[in-house]
Amino acid sequence: MARRKGEDTFDQKRRRMPFVAKIKREDPFRATDSREINAMVKRIAAAGETFSLAGWREEFGYLLYYYFPTWAKARAMQHWIDRSGIANRPLPRRYDGPQLTVAGGTLHPQM
Numbered sequence: 018m019a020r021r022k023g024e025d026t027f028d029q030k031r032r033r034m035p036f037v038a039k040i041k042r043e044d045p046f047r048a049t050d051s052r053e054i055n056a057m058v059k060r061i062a063a064a065g066e067t068f069s070l071a072g073w074r075e076e077f078g079y080l081l082y083y084y085f086p087t088w089a090k091a092r093a094m095q096h097w098i099d100r101s102g103i104a105n106r107p108l109p110r111r112y113d114g115p116q117l118t119v120a121g122g123t124l125h126p127q128m
Contacts, residue, residue, distance in 0.1 A: 030066075030068050030084065031084065033066065033086060034066060034067065034068065034084040034085055034086045035084075036084065036085045036086070036087060036088045036090065036091035036092075037082050037083065037084055037085075037091055038082075038083045038085070038091045038092075038094035038095040038098060039080055039081065039082055039083075039095070039098075040054075040080065040081040040083075040098055040103065040104050041079070041080055041104055042079055042081070042104045043079055044108050045108070045109060046103075046106070046109070047106070047107070047108070047109045048109070050103060050106055053101075053103070054081075054103060057094065057097055058083055058094065061085070061090050061093050061094050061097070062085065062090060065085070065086055065087075065090065066085075066086055067083060067084060067085055067086075067090075068083075068084050069081060069082060069083045069084070070082045070084070
């Protein structure tokens with residue numbers, strides 16, 4: 018696949034923003050936790066650039082990476098992650114409301 022002129026590729030972003038903060042977590046975040054993380058990333062990055070990446074490594078589990086252009090910003094984000102305990106917060110609650118039905122059965126049966 019050919020790269021378009023002026024396209025900002027993943028590799029270019031990683032070279033521009035080599036400093037990383039990481040969150041290790043096996044389970045999904047609650048919506049409020051995701052909003053809190055995004056707000057903190059915006060606050061720390063200020064008017065600067067940032068990007069995030071989600072990944073999985075068998076030996077490490079699920080990781081969220083937040084890339085920043087300076088060591089100080091990545092360190093501030095990592096400090097907040099460690100201090101807030103966001104990686105250890107509870108799971109989202111399971112939906113126990115009414116289910117959609119199709120032809121007498123449930124569209125998404127509960128497990």
